[in-house]
Amino acid sequence: MRLTEKYAHQLAKVEKSTLLEILEDIDIFDLSLPPPKKVDPKTTIAVGAATPLKTIITLLRDYEIEHFVQTNRNDFFFDLFAASLMLKKPSRFMKNPVPFFIQNFKKDLIKHHEVRSKTWTFQSTAQKNTIMGELENFLSGHARTQNYSSSAIMIADELVSNALFSAPVDEDSKALYQNLPRSSSIVLDMSKECELFVSHDEHRLLLGCTDPFGSVDMKKIIQRLYTIYVLEDSKPDLKSQSAGLGIKMMIDNSCGFYLVYKRNIKTLVCCAIPISLSYKKSELYPKNLHFSMF
Amino acid sequence: MKAENSNKIKIQRSPDKTQIQMTIEGRLDETFRLEPMDFTGVQSLIVDLKDTKLITSQGIAGWLLWLQQIPKDIPILFQKVPKVIVDQFNLVKGFYPKQSLVESFYIPYYCDACDRHSSPLVTRLVDFTEGTSEKSESIALPKLDCEDCKRKMEADVVEEKYFRFLNFEYRRKS
Numbered sequence: 001m002r003l004t005e006k007y008a009h010q011l012a013k014v015e016k017s018t019l020l021e022i023l024e025d026i027d028i029f030d031l032s033l034p035p036p037k038k039v040d041p042k043t044t045i046a047v048g049a050a051t052p053l054k055t056i057i058t059l060l061r062d063y064e065i066e067h068f069v070q071t072n073r074n075d076f077f078f079d080l081f082a083a084s085l086m087l088k089k090p091s092r093f094m095k096n097p098v099p100f101f102i103q104n105f106k107k108d109l110i111k112h113h114e115v116r117s118k119t120w121t122f123q124s125t126a127q128k129n130t131i132m133g134e135l136e137n138f139l140s141g142h143a144r145t146q147n148y149s150s151s152a153i154m155i156a157d158e159l160v161s162n163a164l165f166s167a168p169v170d171e172d173s174k175a176l177y178q179n180l181p182r183s184s185s186i187v188l189d190m191s192k193e194c195e196l197f198v199s200h201d202e203h204r205l206l207l208g209c210t211d212p213f214g215s216v217d218m219k220k221i222i223q224r225l226y227t228i229y230v231l232e233d234s235k236p237d238l239k240s241q242s243a244g245l246g247i248k249m250m251i252d253n254s255c256g257f258y259l260v261y262k263r264n265i266k267t268l269v270c271c272a273i274p275i276s277l278s279y280k281k282s283e284l285y286p287k288n289l290h291f292s293m294f
Numbered sequence: 295m296k297a298e299n300s301n302k303i304k305i306q307r308s309p310d311k312t313q314i315q316m317t318i319e320g321r322l323d324e325t326f327r328l329e330p331m332d333f334t335g336v337q338s339l340i341v342d343l344k345d346t347k348l349i350t351s352q353g354i355a356g357w358l359l360w361l362q363q364i365p366k367d368i369p370i371l372f373q374k375v376p377k378v379i380v381d382q383f384n385l386v387k388g389f390y391p392k393q394s395l396v397e398s399f400y401i402p403y404y405c406d407a408c409d410r411h412s413s414p415l416v417t418r419l420v421d422f423t424e425g426t427s428e429k430s431e432s433i434a435l436p437k438l439d440c441e442d443c444k445r446k447m448e449a450d451v452v453e454e455k456y457f458r459f460l461n462f463e464y465r466r467k468s
Contacts, residue, residue: 150348182324235387245351278404
């Protein structure tokens with residue numbers, strides 16, 4: 001069923017001049033209904049209420065669907081817009097994903113909230129400790145971000161490590177540093193720069209990282225997530241430098257995981273943390289997952 | 295050049311060399327690597343985790359490698375275990391080995407009215423006991439009042455997840 005048809009009533013309130021055009025020609029795979037006969041992953045968003053990760057990851061693997069959005073969240077339509085944009089204009093999403101998480105951009109619907117942001121560019125492992133220290137200071141500047149400081153720093157650590165060790169490839173797409181111990185020192189080529197950013201309002205903290213490689217192996221990631229969440233084998237492979245647990249830790253500690261990449265050009269990975277919730281509520285909060293390649 | 299350590303590990307041996315007391319502080323990340331230790335004559339290992347701030351996937355790998363070097367007949371006693379480590383006890387296979395026990399751990403508490411967090415420490419055989427093949431685990435949650443509004447604070451955890459490491463069947467399978 002078309003998204004615009006299914007949510008026609010709710011979308012009637014949205015101004016035509018906004019992102020409405022983005023939603024056209026997008027199909028909805030509603031988990032509460034019988035599965036559609038044919039699914040085109042490049043035009044379909046799966047939705048469901050309080051759907052467990054096991055189900056979502058099975059769906060991502062079996063139907064090759066790239067976006068799953070939970071209907072029982074107050075940011076449902078924001079994430080639906082985000083997923084639609086990732087499908088139709090992914091470069092636009094990559095350029096600035098923040099408005100989809102920091103929701104005061106919809107001034108008519110939502111009260112203005114304080115927004116704090118910070119960005120770091122980096123090219124080497126030597127910068128990591130400084131960045132983590134500055135991030136810790138940034139997070140301590142607001143009671144709600146301080147409460148989630150451990151989760152946020154852990155996610156940032158995984159993002160930076162991935163950008164420096166897993167992402168870099170040579171001209172033949174061969175991994176450069178994937179097999180190096182993560183305590184090694186790495187300096188990227190002068191022309192290659194990564195970026196870590198953090199932004200938050202009263203409700204959401206967004207952490208994201210971009211790298212200029214676009215080297216993600218999506219099938220491998222989905223298969224690893226399937227092993228961890230569906231087959232329930234979370235023991236890392238200690239012989240491999242990339243133990244495969246980083247992505248699990250990012251998903252476990254956030255309410256939304258977003259991975260968008262343009263082959264050989266750029267990768268963006270974002271995690272959203274629901275900082276206005278207690279730990280218990282945040283653990284029970286249904287998760288959205290997005291994996292988009294173009 | 296190696297990365298600068300973001301954690302601090304203190305190791306002390308008892309005068310008779312039968313006990314090792316360790317303190318692990320800071321961030322357990324890619325720099326968390328322990329040199330091989332001599333366990334000759336050692337009868338127990340006590341690990342204080344009070345000041346462990348967070349653990350990354352590389353820290354988990356380092357932890358599992360560290361556990362591999364500890365002989366299976368030496369009991370490990372974990373003290374003052376923070377949430378970041380309890381979460382891994384409950385999630386990662388092999389992270390909480392069968393030869394170990396938790397002596398005390400922190401439980402996050404929350405006051406919904408004031409947005410205030412707290413973390414009382416609970417102690418084995420006082421506040422909780424782990425499950426055995428004969429009896430289920432038990433935990434008496436501390437009663438805690440908010441310092442601001444004086445209302446009752448609530449345990450800020452999903453109980454069946456957070457206390458899973460005390461469950462006998464879970465331990466047996468993990």
